[in-house]
Amino acid sequence: IAGITQAPTSQILAAGRRMTLRCTQDMRHNAMYWYRQDLGLGLRLIHYSNTAGTTGKGEVPDGYSVSRANTDDFPLTLASAVPSQTSVYFCASSDEQGNEQFFGPGTRLTVL
Amino acid sequence: GQNIDQPTEMTATEGAIVQINCTYQTSGFNGLFWYQQHAGEAPTFLSYNVLDGLEEKGRFSSFLSRSKGYSYLLLKELQMKDSASYLCAVRSSGGYQKVTFGTGTKLQVIP
Numbered sequence: 700i701a702g703i704t705q706a707p708t709s710q711i712l713a714a715g716r717r718m719t720l721r722c723t724q725d726m727r728h729n730a731m732y733w734y735r736q737d738l739g740l741g742l743r744l745i746h747y748s749n750t751a752g753t754t755g756k757g758e759v760p761d762g763y764s765v766s767r768a769n770t771d772d773f774p775l776t777l778a779s780a781v782p783s784q785t786s787v788y789f790c791a792s793s794d795e796q797g798n799e800q801f802f803g804p805g806t807r808l809t810v811l
Numbered sequence: 812g813q814n815i816d817q818p819t820e821m822t823a824t825e826g827a828i829v830q831i832n833c834t835y836q837t838s839g840f841n842g843l844f845w846y847q848q849h850a851g852e853a854p855t856f857l858s859y860n861v862l863d864g865l866e867e868k869g870r871f872s873s874f875l876s877r878s879k880g881y882s883y884l885l886l887k888e889l890q891m892k893d894s895a896s897y898l899c900a901v902r903s904s905g906g907y908q909k910v911t912f913g914t915g916t917k918l919q920v921i922p
Contacts, residue, residue: 734912741898741914742854758911789853797902798842800910802853 701725705790705803712780712810720775720806722790730793731773732757732800733765735786742789748773780810815913817899822919823889831884831916833899842902845873845884848915849895857884857897886918894920 703724712718724731733745744757748767762784764776773792777784790803814836823829835843842861846854860866860875860882872885884897896915903909 739914742900742912744910757909797910798859799844799856800854802855804853 703790703792703801703803705788705806707806708804709807710809712777712808714780714782714810716780718777718780718808720777720788720790720808722773722775722803723771724773724790724792724801724803725771726792726801727770728792728801729770729795730797731767732791732793733763733773733775734789734791735759735784736789736805737786745775745788780808782810784808785810815899815901815911817897817913817916819914820917820919822921823886825889825891825920825922827889828885828887829889829918831886831897831899831918833882833884833913835880835882835899835901835913837880837901837903837911839904840877840901841904843873843875843882844900844902844910845871845882846898846900846912847895848898854898889920891920891922894918 706721729750732747734742736742743759745763746765748754751767751770754765788806791800793800817833845857847857848854858873865874870887875882896917898915899913900910
């Protein structure tokens with residue numbers, strides 16, 4: 700693979716279910732991010748990780764959790780999905796300087 | 812906190828020049844970015860400004876004035892494929908790479 704990939708591409712989920720969105724990069728970037736993008740609100744940071752083994756909360760972290768066991772993978776988990784979590788989710792990565800973020804293709808999630 | 816303003820929509824003619832403005836308010840400014848996002852796709856990086864002045868990259872240029880909290884993205888020789896949303900984003904200094912995105916300007920290029 701080259702760059703950053705996300706899975707699944709899209710998902711319809713019943714409210715209350717648990718869901719993990721996957722993100723993998725092969726650029727050896729230390730920093731990784733999860734954003735959600737909603738119409739009229741732009742991209743909002745959910746969680747981030749500066750390096751493997753560390754994570755932090757972004758602007759809208761409630762209802763989401765992340766882990767960073769290694770450099771390449773940064774999964775995002777919704778423990779109990781709610782309809783307000785219907786959104787397009789983008790994973791991104793950057794080097795330490797962070798002067799350019801590379802985005803994955805996105806996951807379109809619908810919670811019913 | 813941070814506040815970023817940019818026009819919601821713009822229309823321009825193929826072959827023309829268009830300027831997309833972005834104003835921001837932030838504490839601890841540490842860089843401004845422009846990203847392009849085509850409908851249904853991921854954002855892609857266009858430019859990065861951290862010092863005042865103009866950065867030129869092919870048909871695209873980005874300008875920054877830190878004292879005015881102002882930036883613009885200039886697109887020359889517009890092509891139909893330039894129809895997209897253009898996202899202004901500001902990085903603030905802090906413990907992590909905190910980048911806040913504006914809501915984007917949807918540009919429509921017409922023949």
